[in-house]
Every structure is written in structure tokens, then in C-alpha cells.
Amino acid sequence: MPILVVQKFFKMEAASGIILMLAAVAAMVLANSPLAPWYDLLLDIPVQIAIGKLEIAKPLLLWINDGLMALFFFLVGLELKREFIDGNLSKPGQITLPAIGAIGGMVVPAMCYAALNYKDPEAINGWAIPTATDIAFALGILSIIGSKVPLQLKVFLTSLAIFDDLGAIIIIAIFYTEQLSLTSLVTSLVILVILAALNRNNVTSTSPYIFFGIILWVAVLKSGVHATLAGVALALFIPIKGKPGEPSPLKSLEHNLHETVAFIVLPIFAFANAGINFTGVGLNQVLSPVPLGIIIGLFLGKQLGVFGFCFIAIKLGIAKLPDKVNWQLMYGVSLLCGVGFTMSLFIGSLAFEQTGDNHVFQDRLGIVIGSLISGVLGYFVIKKGTKKITE
Numbered sequence: 001m002p003i004l005v006v007q008k009f010f011k012m013e014a015a016s017g018i019i020l021m022l023a024a025v026a027a028m029v030l031a032n033s034p035l036a037p038w039y040d041l042l043l044d045i046p047v048q049i050a051i052g053k054l055e056i057a058k059p060l061l062l063w064i065n066d067g068l069m070a071l072f073f074f075l076v077g078l079e080l081k082r083e084f085i086d087g088n089l090s091k092p093g094q095i096t097l098p099a100i101g102a103i104g105g106m107v108v109p110a111m112c113y114a115a116l117n118y119k120d121p122e123a124i125n126g127w128a129i130p131t132a133t134d135i136a137f138a139l140g141i142l143s144i145i146g147s148k149v150p151l152q153l154k155v156f157l158t159s160l161a162i163f164d165d166l167g168a169i170i171i172i173a174i175f176y177t178e179q180l181s182l183t184s185l186v187t188s189l190v191i192l193v194i195l196a197a198l199n200r201n202n203v204t205s206t207s208p209y210i211f212f213g214i215i216l217w218v219a220v221l222k223s224g225v226h227a228t229l230a231g232v233a234l235a236l237f238i239p240i241k242g243k244p245g246e247p248s249p250l251k252s253l254e255h256n257l258h259e260t261v262a263f264i265v266l267p268i269f270a271f272a273n274a275g276i277n278f279t280g281v282g283l284n285q286v287l288s289p290v291p292l293g294i295i296i297g298l299f300l301g302k303q304l305g306v307f308g309f310c311f312i313a314i315k316l317g318i319a320k321l322p323d324k325v326n327w328q329l330m331y332g333v334s335l336l337c338g339v340g341f342t343m344s345l346f347i348g349s350l351a352f353e354q355t356g357d358n359h360v361f362q363d364r365l366g367i368v369i370g371s372l373i374s375g376v377l378g379y380f381v382i383k384k385g386t387k388k389i390t391e
């Protein structure tokens with residue numbers, strides 16, 4: 001019986017979001033307990049891999065953020081390619097509204113944050129933190145509401161989150177790149193040419209792609225460009241069509257990776273990055289520019305950007321409101337877009353990795369509060385909106 005209960009839980013649509021939340025809560029509990037030094041010690045464990053003169057030495061936290069998260073970005077890349085070629089975003093009419101909403105959901109939160117932090121040359125590095133949406137959490141909240149949520153609303157949120165992830169990838173590539181190593185960049189380009197040749201010659205076995213993908217990750221890591229982008233680049237070369245009678249290599253990889261990323265990679269990332277020590281935290285800390293900018297960006301900026309840009313686009317006739325979706329549901333899903341968590345934490349780790357623990361603590365505090373407020377209010381607005389549809 002317990003095994004059946006566990007199997008039933010993991011088949012739930014909300015399961016990944018629940019486990020992600022539990023991992024974050026566990027990190028916060030540990031960080032505020034007598035075990036806090038052990039929690040920090042675990043994340044600071046040095047891990048080193050050396051092959052000849054090639055050496056990669058990082059603390060465990062950075063192996064998680066640079067290594068495990070590359071798998072997450074690889075999955076994001078696979079989903080992006082499938083959606084644009086053979087999915088909900090393969091037709092122009094399906095792209096317009098979520099694309100416009102995603103643009104608004106990135107521009108307005110960034111402006112909100114920048115308005116409070118533009119005078120601080122270190123704090124302004126975090127301008128992209130509130131631009132992100134955590135699709136696992138957001139869809140998890142929708143699934144908790146139940147079957148009354150229109151399918152079109154889930155499709156809209158998923159499509160918007162895909163564009164949101166694409167925006168985050170571009171932001172990381174352009175704005176969070178360190179000093180570049182020419183040798184490593186050339187190596188990366190050579191590997192990309194090899195991957196392109198494999199794709200062009202209709203090589204459908206995923207083994208050579210994975211082999212060269214690992215080399216690409218090492219080269220990108222050493223180049224100064226963030227290593228997780230290697231995952232996205234690799235995904236773009238995975239063939240979507242298999243040989244006659246064989247399944248799609250891309251769809252098979254996506255299917256096989258989904259549970260690993262949802263139930264292992266993202267919870268480990270959340271556990272490693274959400275450990276906030278609330279000792280001595282008061283209103284002054286919450287209202288300081290960095291956390292306040294993130295809270296306002298996630299809560300107000302996201303809803304104003306997503307809902308406002310979509311409203312204008314629909315009223316101008318550029319796009320139309322999805323079937324069975326009313327304005328209250330659209331507003332509710334705009335609130336849910338303010339649940340930034342995973343990607344916000346990731347961007348925060350890039351923005352403040354060189355500026356010390358104070359900014360890292362502040363950005364985590366803002367992300368947790370802003371995401372919590374957005375998620376709770378989004379849940380109640382959508383729940384109320386679904387009742388109007390059924391009445």
C-alpha cells in the first residue's frame with residue numbers, strides 16, 4: 001500500500017512543485033538550526049576532477065549550479081526545440097500572446113528593480129533576478145486548483161514560461177559572462193561544428209551527442225561563458241526525427257530526463273541555494289533596496305508586465321484571449337508568473353557570486369517573499385475565476 005501511495009504521488013502534476021518546495025523548506029530549516037554549520041560545510045566541500053593537465057576544482061555548491069543545472073538547461077533546450085518545431089509554438093498564431101506577455105514580464109520587473117538599485121554599482125547587477133518564472137512551481141499551483149482550470153490557461157502559462165526561459169538564456173549569455181578565454185571558445189566552436197555535422201549526417205544515436213556535449217560543457221566552463229549554456233547549445237543539435245520505425249531521439253531524451261530533472265536536479269539545486277538564515281531579519285532588512293526591488297519586481301512588475309502587455313495586445317487586435325479564459329484567469333496567471341524561485345535563485349547566484357554573502361542573502365530573501373506572495377494570491381484569484389466559468 002505505501003508503495004502504491006508513493007507511485008500515485010509521483011504521477012501527480014503537482015508532485016515536482018511540492019518536492020521543490022519541500023527541498024527549499026528543508027534548506028531553510030537547516031540554515032536556522034544548530035546544524036547550520038554542517039549545512040554550510042556540506043556546500044563548501046571541495047570537489048576536484050583532473051585528467052592530465054585539465055583540472056576542474058570547485059566547491060560542491062558550484063558543481064550543483066554549474067554542473068547539475070546544465071542538465072536542467074539541456075532539458076529546457078530540448079523543450080524549446082520541440083515546441084517551436086512540433087508543439088504549441090509551431091504556428092505564428094500560437095506564439096504572439098505568450099511572447100508578448102513574456103516580454104512584458106521581463107521588461108517591467110527589471111525596471112522595478114533598477115528603479116530602486118540604479119545608484120549601487122554592485123546591487124544593480126541583480127536587475128535580471130525578478131524577470132524569471134518558475135514553471136514547475138507555477139504549474140504545480142495550477143494543478144492543485146484542479147481540473148476546473150482550462151487547458152488553454154495551462155498551455156498559455158507553459159508557452160509564456162518557455163519564452164521566459166529563452167529570455168533568461170539570452171540574458172545569462174550576454175550579461176553574466178566572465179572574462180573570456182579564446183582557446184576555450186575556439187574549442188567550443190569546434191565541438192559545435194562536430195555536433196552540427198552529426199546532425200546534418202542524420203546520426204540519430206544520442207551517444208555521440210552526449211559524448212561531445214560533455215566536452216562542450218568543459219570547454220564552455222573554461223571559456224568564461226556560463227557552463228549551463230552548453231546544455232542549451234547541445235539540445236539544439238539533437239535530431240527531432242528518428243530513422244524509419246525508430247522513436248524521436250529528442251522526444252525520447254526529453255521524456256527520460258524530465259523526471260530526473262524535476263525530482264532530483266531541481267530539488268538538489270533548491271536545497272543548496274535556498275538556505276536563508278533568518279536570525280536578526282527584520283523589516284529594515286526586507287525593505288532594503290535589493291530584496292525590496294526583487295519583491296516589487298516579482299509581485300508587481302510581473303503582473304503589470306504580463307497582464308498589461310497582453311491586455312494591450314488583445315485590445316489592439318494583435319492577439320486574442322485564449323478560449324475559455326476570462327480576464328480574471330489571465331490576471332491570476334500573471335500573478336503566478338511572479339513565482340520566480342529556481343531561475344531567480346540561479347540568476348542571483350550569477351549576479352552576486354563576486355560581491356559577498358550580504359547580497360546573496362538579500363536576493364534569496366527577496367525571491368522567497370516575492371514568490372510566496374505571488375503564488376498565494378495567484379492561487380486564490382485563479383480559484384475564484386474558475387468558479388465563474390462553472391457557474
